[in-house]
Structures are given as C-alpha cells and as structure tokens.
Amino acid sequence: MGLVMIRCPQTGREIPTGFEMEISDFQRAPVFFSRVQCPVCACEHEWFAQDAWVCDSPDTTPSAWDAFVDRL
Numbered sequence: 001m002g003l004v005m006i007r008c009p010q011t012g013r014e015i016p017t018g019f020e021m022e023i024s025d026f027q028r029a030p031v032f033f034s035r036v037q038c039p040v041c042a043c044e045h046e047w048f049a050q051d052a053w054v055c056d057s058p059d060t061t062p063s064a065w066d067a068f069v070d071r072l
C-alpha cells in the first residue's frame with residue numbers, strides 16, 4: 001500500500017492526503033476530488049486524483065481508502 005500524496009499549492013511541499021491504496025488501484029480509480037487539511041500551511045486544499053500520486057509506504061493500512069471507495 002502507498003500513501004496518496006499531493007503538492008501543497010501554497011508552499012509546494014508534498015503532503016499526505018490520508019488516503020492509502022495500491023498504485024495499480026490508484027491508476028484504475030475513477031476521477032474524483034477530495035479535500036485535505038494541510039499539515040504544512042494549515043489550510044484546506046481541494047485536490048483532484050489527476051494531481052495526486054501514490055508514495056509507497058510499508059507501514060500503512062487500507063482502511064481509509066476502503067471506506068472512501070465504499071461511498072463512491
């Protein structure tokens with residue numbers, strides 16, 4: 001599993017969105033957008049799947065993404 005990351009539009013820093021999923025699943029995912037509370041600038045950013053990427057991480061759990069997909 002990997003963390004879905006975006007780039008903060010205010011600072012240019014990479015931030016985690018809180019979603020976790022396999023890269024292959026992410027590439028097959030439908031276009032969607034979400035919001036994230038930015039840990040860098042403390043603003044809420046809207047982001048689209050096309051702006052995001054998956055950062056592989058060994059110690060993550062799938063729960064957040066599974067819950068999100070269930071609501072689609």
Ligand SMILES: [Zn+2]
Binds near residue numbers: 008010041043
């Ligand atoms: Zn930010």
